[in-house]
Amino acid sequence: MAKRIETKCIQGGYVPKNGEPRQIPIIQSTTFKYDTSEEMGKLFDLEASGYFYSRLQNPTCDYVAAKIAELEGGTAAMLTSSGQAANFFAIFNIASAGDHIVSSTAIYGGTFNLFAVTMKKMGIDFTFVDPDCTPEELDAAFQENTKALFGETIANPALTVLDFDKFAAAAHKHGVPLIVDNTFATPVNCRPFEWGADIVTHSTTKYMDGHGSAVGGAIVDSGKFDWNKYADKYPGLTTPDESYHGVTYTERFGLEGAYITKAVVQLMRDLGTVQSPQSAYYLNLGLESLPVRMARHCENGFKVAQFLESSDKIEWVTYPGLPGNKDYALAQKYMPNGTCGVVSFGVKGGKAAAEKFMKALKVAAIETHVADARTCCLNPATSTHRQLSEEELIAAGVPANLVRYSCGLENADDLIEDLAQALEKI
Numbered sequence: 174m175a176k177r178i179e180t181k182c183i184q185g186g187y188v189p190k191n192g193e194p195r196q197i198p199i200i201q202s203t204t205f206k207y208d209t210s211e212e213m214g215k216l217f218d219l220e221a222s223g224y225f226y227s228r229l230q231n232p233t234c235d236y237v238a239a240k241i242a243e244l245e246g247g248t249a250a251m252l253t254s255s256g257q258a259a260n261f262f263a264i265f266n267i268a269s270a271g272d273h274i275v276s277s278t279a280i281y282g283g284t285f286n287l288f289a290v291t292m293k294k295m296g297i298d299f300t301f302v303d304p305d306c307t308p309e310e311l312d313a314a315f316q317e318n319t320k321a322l323f324g325e326t327i328a329n330p331a332l333t334v335l336d337f338d339k340f341a342a343a344a345h346k347h348g349v350p351l352i353v354d355n356t357f358a359t360p361v362n363c364r365p366f367e368w369g370a371d372i373v374t375h376s377t378t379k380y381m382d383g384h385g386s387a388v389g390g391a392i393v394d395s396g397k398f399d400w401n402k403y404a405d406k407y408p409g410l411t412t413p414d415e416s417y418h419g420v421t422y423t424e425r426f427g428l429e430g431a432y433i434t435k436a437v438v439q440l441m442r443d444l445g446t447v448q449s450p451q452s453a454y455y456l457n458l459g460l461e462s463l464p465v466r467m468a469r470h471c472e473n474g475f476k477v478a479q480f481l482e483s484s485d486k487i488e489w490v491t492y493p494g495l496p497g498n499k500d501y502a503l504a505q506k507y508m509p510n511g512t513c514g515v516v517s518f519g520v521k522g523g524k525a526a527a528e529k530f531m532k533a534l535k536v537a538a539i540e541t542h543v544a545d546a547r548t549c550c551l552n553p554a555t556s557t558h559r560q561l562s563e564e565e566l567i568a569a570g571v572p573a574n575l576v577r578y579s580c581g582l583e584n585a586d587d588l589i590e591d592l593a594q595a596l597e598k599i
């Protein structure tokens with residue numbers, strides 16, 4: 174029986190047998206016991222599956238990863254210590270020094286830094302493209318050595334909506350996977366695999382956890398990208414791995430398992446950015462209520478955006494669910510049930526007015542966070558995006574007077590009254 178997303182959020186990933194814990198158990202153990210070295214040796218050779226050390230795999234984390242795989246409609250998934258680690262692994266799993274990636278400019282500031290500074294130092298080159306570019310311009314960004322195309326379903330904090338048709342067509346024309354960070358939409362509002370994406374990443378720190386409790390990330394594979402068809406481009410997946418006695422991932426684990434297995438047994442083994450079982454447990458509690466919470470986040474986001482749009486103290490409002498937004502049609506197509514609870518806007522009077530306004534807010538707190546139960550706000554130009562130059566800020570869609578306002582689960586009327594009194598103080 175094919176289950177709907179609300180049911181998968183509650184029951185996916187973990188099916189207890191007779192007499193086993195109803196809730197996903199926290200297996201707080203670094204290691205696992207075996208009767209013979211021979212049995213454990215098989216695990217090391219990837220000839221048998223099982224647990225031996227929690228840096229590679231842990232049952233609690235695997236149950237939660239399996240739930241996220243079900244939510245996205247993927248074939249395999251893994252948890253990581255953070256969203257940053259997820260995006261790093263997603264690319265580093267298929268690219269190395271000398272390779273090239275095409276990415277949308279409209280991405281999270283931390284991801285931009287990771288790509289443009291840190292991964293560049295590792296010899297991986299990035300070309301950034303405006304998400305509103307023509308298909309021809311997108312095509313022109315690809316090179317012989319391009320290994321992936323990257324974008325965010327709803328960009329943080331620019332709130333532009335990814336044109337999946339355009340991005341998937343370009344990626345597949347050039348024989349590379351489309352990797353999509355689906356953090357803001359969550360699989361409740363958008364499932365990128367249904368629109369041509371091949372790999373999905375998440376900062377589970379945001380809506381998935383939803384309570385500001387645990388930093389985490391996830392990577393999900395659709396199992397649809399044919400690594401074998403482009404075997405020369407992806408030797409890490411299609412040729413023997415000497416660190417595992419010559420295992421070839423696509424042969425041993427098939428298209429449905431090769432990518433995630435490699436990321437776990439190679440990258441996680443060597444880099445070790447695991448999510449703790451305790452954090453995975455919190456994440457699962459968040460996942461259980463995700464559909465209920467997303468509906469409220471979206472309802473609050475829409476009401477707040479409408480209110481701000483009607484205020485003469487506000488220069489502009491960006492909310493993809495608002496009719497008149499430049500990406501409204503894309504949002505309706507890819508996220509007909511709602512987008513997210515984050516609204517961005519520019520306060521008249523520039524940065525100084527924005528600061529005064531934010532200080533006067535009583536319900537919304539100033540935080541370096543988004544997408545949890547408590548309403549919060551931030552001026553990215555002076556905080557998360559302060560490392561970007563003026564030009565990079567504009568390219569990322571983050572003008573200096575932008576306030577990112579993340580609607581929590583409070584009563585929308587309280588949020589609006591709070592906004593109204595703070596705007597009066599400018």
Ligand SMILES: *Cc1c(COP(=O)(O)O)cnc(C)c1O
Nearest residue numbers: 255256257281329356376378389
């Ligand atoms: C927050 C965020 C990240 C980074 O995730 P962390 O869990 O903070 O490491 C990546 N992508 C998007 C879209 C984000 O909002």
